Amino acid sequence: MRKKVEKELERLQDLDIIRKAEDPTPWISPIVIVPKGNYEIRICIDNRCANQAIQRERHVTPTLDDLINDLNGAMVFSKIDLKNGYHQLELDEESKYITTFSTHIGIFQYNRLHFGINSASEIFQHQVTNLIQGIQAKNYSDDIIVYGKSETGNLQEARKNHDENLSNLLQRLKENNVTANAAKCSFHKTNLKFNGYIFSQDGISADPEKLQALKDVKPPQNAKEVRSFLGMANYIARFIPDFATISEPLRLLTHKNSTRKWGEAEKRSLNKIKISLTNKVSYFNPKLQTELVVDASPVGLGCLLTQKDSDNKVRVIAYASRALTPVEQRYSQIEREALAIIWATEHFHLYLFGTDFCIITDHKPLETIFTRTKSSPIKLELKDGF
Structure with missing residues (x-):
């Protein structure tokens, strides 16, 4: 095992990812050896103590709904995988000492960002987001999705739009010395497989x-x-x-x-x-008639976001549900149904805010919440949620 550790340390030094630590340092962390395939190893750093001194950089990672919203209308896709993602970000000289770690052949420091840093994912997401600013592309950790759209739905126009965006992105990566992993990249696809989902111009489906x-x-x-x-x-x-x-x-x-x-x-x-399991859901179109169908059972809440196209055909945008807490399970049925409406509108806030939509429920007694002058405290609280 020691020979493998020495070989990996040598490789990391050759790539300028780590260096020998020459000066005394107040921080030092142990290593953790993780076996990989083909009898290789990965050196990880147990940064739990050092992480307590690191100020977190709060940068939000895009959600799936954010990505779906951005890819709405896209017809052509490419995915760029950044090679050894974190290791492409060089640390400030004044920060490197925090990454010091000990081995049987000496003490080393990282020159570049690594997985053990508690805010590594936030820092990397932020830096790549800034890098691609102004380009029609979305990044999710070390993956960048480039896409092409056409307002008229013309595939050739979408390809042209995609190629311009891809060219701009590759030029930006080159200017900033960012390297892609060609083996994991995919180009000019009409269907993009990403994070367990398939994206196409028709909608989203599970892998x-x-x-x-x-x-x-x-x-x-x-x-x-x-x-x-x-x-x-x-x-x-x-x-x-x-x-x-x-x-x-x-x-x-x-x-x-x-x-x-x-x-x-x-x-x-x-x-x-x-x-x-359903096969596919559609992209949300703010110009179409939108309906939010809600329901509540004794143990859970459920909702369905749909739209009607020009042919009056119902398009499913997404299903959502959640379990009721023990306290919520003791609500009356009318209170659970009202809770379902509040929760559903909050859950699909990204799509519903600023648009007109219709809420459909099969519980007619809900109307009394808005007409009665006297209501229980829980009903008043639910009413305030509307």
């Missing part, structure tokens, strides 16, 4: 490989396997109608000190999640 992996899951044998399955399903929950309610029997199995056993209810829940 078929992820869908198949979910469908192939065998009945979990313990709480850990149940959590793993729910984690997979939750990642693509925007394609699963009423996910929180139908997954309730499975979630109960993961509760601490739960005495529940796998039974028919859990089996039905598992199978229903698998068969409820």
